[in-house]
Amino acid sequence: MHDSAHVDTFARDHLPPPDQWPELRFDLPELRYPARLNCAAELLAGTDPGRPAFHTPAGPSWSYGDLRARVDRLAHVLTRDLGVVPGNRVLLRGPTTPWLAACWLAVLKAGGVAVTVLAQQRPHELAVICEMALVRHALCDIRSVDDLAKAEIPGLRITTYGGDTPDDLLNRPAPSAPFPAVGTAADDVALIAFTSGTTGRPKGCVHFHRDVLAVADTFSRHVLRPREDDVFAGSPPLGFTFGLGGLVIFPLRAGAAALLLEQAGPRQLLPAIAEHRVSVLFTAPTAYRAMLDDLDSYDVSSLRRCVSAGENLPAATWHAWHERTGLRIINGIGATELLHIFVSAADERIRPGTTGVPVPGWQARVQDADGRPVPDGEPGLLAVRGPVGCRYLADPRQREYVRDGWNITGDTYVREADGWFRYVARADDMIISAGYNIAGPEVEDALLRHPSVLEAAVVGRPDEARGQIAVAYAVLKEGAARDAEALRDFVKSELAPYKCPREIVFVDALPRTATGKLQRFRLRTRPDRQ
Template structure:
């Protein structure tokens, strides 16, 4: 077994990667957070391929993945192993992918996307999963930052990826009718021997929005993928082999990757993968497929409560909420309707999944919870000094997974003195529970999505009529916040909000597009020309009133 003390420091095992880009672009050793492996189950062997581990245990005939609708089907663990092995054979023998190559994965949430993800990891390559919603400009940025050379893309959404024009990117569609389709290519029969990657070889690069608008690539190891299952899932979810998981987050978000692939497979359970997972679809899916474990954001729980009754939700035994703050009123209303106590939690792409939470009798509505077993958390001031209980400060955490940005100077901002600083303001109560206060940066959190205002501003400024732009979040009872854009137009240009919206829909994923566009003659600035975003935000009293209403 691996030495947990050695694992806690950034000295790396011998890599199985032939293409060493990901390892070469890890942060310097002195910028890593302190890693902790305090639980026996976190002492992983030095050689570890997480995809092989996730598929190793369950019997071949046990259900693994399910789909909904008239063409719904059930994939057994035997089929999932066979399909991922077949794709891994094609990746290496046909496409020439070698361990360490970055492979972009793009498509709706389907068993084929999950099989491709597992195959990439089995082949020792690095998975870069993005959203089917992402637009060409966004996709090109990701490909350039991660130097992606290959992409496996659902045939239905190939056009935007091709339009990205990423240099040197080879796109292989899957699920289509073309002769070049991945699933139509002849492949060697039989099992694929998973590449014996190091436990600390990079398995995936997950991109998150940065407050500057430039996305940050988060490098996660093979052992990290198992660690989130062996902490949050094992100790709080406590899944059973007969559980059926479902939820709204796509696999391009680590919230969805964990909840819909990693956690159910680690437990030998199954997951219902929904291409459309709005509140109405979730309610129908729970009733029809007897879903027992549900992952979604507070916005969706509120929306499901607003839907007419009649859906049988009696199969639910675990409901998980993350992505934004869960108001106590929403928790109580859901508990009254279903009898299920929502497991609230806070996670981060930088840390892969949830690290503060509570379940069952330990749940206290209005708080996030306590550190998940295997994790530590504290509240500190800007200088890194812990503050007294009851005093707002910055949430700092550490555990078996830590922030490692892909060649990004913002590593020094997120990791300070060995702690990961999440960008959230919290209060630790005297009984040890952590209560959310607000984001500590300019990130807009809307319906569980993190949206960087500068990224939306850059997209607005690519319209020929816009000469200045400022984007802020406005409190919203349903979504937590909504995006509001302020635009200054060139002389003579007519204010046309619909034209700007149409432009933005071609530049940004839909969830980033402003709900409101305000036209101004000038943006508020200081005497030195610095933009004063705070003057564009609602008055603090309005935000406080909204918070009180939600509580």
């Protein structure tokens, strides 16, 4: 690794040992980055300052000149007023707005480490993240500050933005001069993205400055192929790396613009596409299915690229969208551990019902549990490697994800004889519902915090609209009332609402082996519902 520019070296100090890293490959010329690299400065450089950078449904657009000036101003406030030094972790929380994106860029330009979380996450979840990453600074939209304040995180300094008080981030005095980007190393930590694991405890996925550019210089450059006149939009928030790439990194790397929507469900996407002439769309298969019924009411002729990730894209959804719009959805699989999409295909290379082929700069294979490649046509574990790899923050699960230099994504795949990769199923207990990852054990832990619950198990069930839904099985304490709605309300108070079980089934006992191990497969096949 290169000499770090970080004064606070916590993130680098808590990387896994080098012998647990995946093999990194920089086979493309554009992936051979210089030793010193600040990805925020790179993303903001070179584009005509008069070109649009960010649009919103209400309010004036931001030009690249506006964005650079505001990022520089925020970076001055961060370093001179708030005392952020290179390497400090800075939590970012709020709806998807230009100001949230500007805060992310300012943190990176100032040499900090961005920890972007979902506005939906609850105090308990936020406290765990801040504890794991030793976060002491937070920039939070004034509308999203309540749960963060309720978390009562020791030593956390919360600075709000979007308010009218003198100490608001946007109201603090700052120099108007440009902010010189901190000369970070290409392998200095730029961000930590937290994802839920099957044990329920989140995993901190550590990514470097070069990683941020690498996902743009592989998937975006070679598969998506954006243009300067593109307008990007989509449903994933910036707390998901799918959204961070599709709404910030990719458009800025291409000198294009993004429409940032605070509400970006199917009902909001279609009118936004029509009004703002969106040309590149990022969302999950669930949203594409949901938008089909209302397509005739909106002009979507501006669309030229549609990207799907977050869950498997069924061939029926692909064909239905293609028949109605003439557009070929670009399917892809990515992972928070690898920052963005690494298997995909576009245009005439798309084969409905498959995910695609390795993105240029990436390699993929299908192997068995012992790491041996399996023959084409047989299912096995998807293994990938490329310019970005999994590096968990001080987490023993590193050994599970990285084996013999390969990143093992936890997905079961088949490689066809001609090299196309076809998704089969998740290989672990993660539930993927409408593009959201839900760790069953995390929801179980929340249920068990309710005073009436004795035991709980949460599994995924197939669902036509969402791919899967979370179903909870609960054993109650003697005398407790079987009140499913009360339990759902409790879970919503503990976790982000999308993690709440769609169904709660009360049982007298959970199926277990003779040694007491929970038999989840028996719950997945039960026919009973409530």
